């Protein structure tokens with residue numbers, strides 16, 4: 326419907342398209358469903374990949390919900406909310422992006438059905454909120470298992486579950502322990518005494534050629550560069566590192582600057598001064614105590630002599646992102662100009678970062694600079710090998726998700742069984758919980774419970790197994806577990822989830838299909854919030870320009 330009317334108070338022209346009530350709710354459901362349908366077939370260890378081609382013909386092959394959705398062009402504003410949801414989940418948790426979109430779309434669809442049967446959206450929202458809160462509580466109290474009781478294997482298993490559906494899943498025996506070692510190596514205690522595992526402290530380098538199984542883990546931050554001159558030292562102990570975003574080449578006057586001289590000697594003078602300026606800078610940096618100089622830009626051969634004579638190491642053309650991370654890890658300041666507020670050029674010792682050792686090493690045919698024993702945050706690196714860019718990019722994305730999952734597991738210290746176990750347990754619990762309420766919210770809670778079953782359903786469908794039978798079996802086990810009194814051996818059935826390869830149901834804690842509790846809670850909450858934010862909308866007004 327188009328509306329054009331004059332606002333009688335302001336005299337302004339209100340023009341636009343307006344959609345309200347059930348019509349907009351239906352539109353939102355369609356938009357959400359279409360987004361969920363895009364990623365649906367990639368859920369789970371047997372999910373399939375998507376190939377995305379952008380405007381320039383650049384190809385991306387991915388299984389990660391956030392990556393897929395970030396690459397498709399979405400026009401509907403409601404669908405955008407779902408795309409943002411996946412992105413938010415990726416940023417905050419690092420994994421579970423596909424599940425969150427699927428659950429949110431299902432919650433919304435069911436909520437809309439309730440509204441159609443004359444239940445007010447506010448009642449549905451209250452019911453959903455209650456269900457979400459109860460579900461999180463139940464997950465923490467009843468299903469979650471402490472990592473300490475499971476040991477380091479729990480971390481490796483959580484890593485394996487996260488990479489199960491990804492390109493590196495077939496080599497999980499290599500990559501899962503590697504990712505766990507990389508995260509354990511970056512353990513840091515912050516000022517408040519909290520133990521942190523920053524994902525960014527793990528540097529992922531990509532190298533073409535060889536097979537994925539030849540990827541390796543190295544302690545320390547690896548830089549894909551070499552020292553700037555062969556005459557330079559290749560190992561510095563007790564390194565004081567200067568991270569620069571400055572060109573250490575002969576300073577040249579800016580283009581367009583005109584200097585009028587009447588004596589050829591003056592020209593020579595200018596040339597000399599141009600070299601001197603850079604040399605002075607280098608002297609200042611060395612005088613501050615730097616014995617390792619890393620710069621994003623170039624270093625003149627003339628200047629290299631200074632470093633060699635001072636017994637320092639200099640590395641040119643480093644990536645800015647690498648230097649930023651090295652600066653963070655070593656406590657250095659990334660310096661982009663030596664000039665202070667008065668315009669004088671200085672370099673202070675406090676700009677330097679510390680590391681136990683900086684060394685150039687040959688690792689699997691490549692010369693790399695390793696910054697070991699970084700002072701502020703420990704670092705580690707994984708050098709990925711792969712046949713081509715597509716593979717390496719997807720491997721990097723998958724590894725990043727896995728590292729995030731290990732971080733969550735380490736920081737929260739608790740895991741839950743995967744493979745639909747949590748969703749089924751919560752669904753049974755909420756169904757029972759709903760019947761304890763005598764109000765209208767009961768219906769919304771029951772729908773919330775049913776919506777969660779979408780995950781085991783899709784997992785089985787993607788694995789080409791009998792969905793109806795397996796989900797019924799799961800529900801039967803979980804119902805038996807929840808009806809059993811505390812201490813009953815049947816309680817262990819709470820950990821039962823899908824065995825997708827054999828089309829069976831098994832104890833997924835024992836089988837090692839684990840996911841961090843924290844990430845499951847976050848996904849559930851984010852899915853609830855996204856569904857509710859769309860459900861609240863009962864009017865959409867699209868402004869169109871005022872006709873001339």
Ligand code: ADP
Pocket residue numbers: 367368369370372389390420421422423424425485486487489490742743744745780784823824825838840
């Ligand atoms: P997301 O982007 O949501 O993490 P994935 O494609 O990684 O999606 O699939 C995650 C789902 O697959 C989770 O529900 C998880 O429990 C399940 N899953 C992962 N590995 C297994 C496995 N070995 N057996 C059964 N289910 C698994």
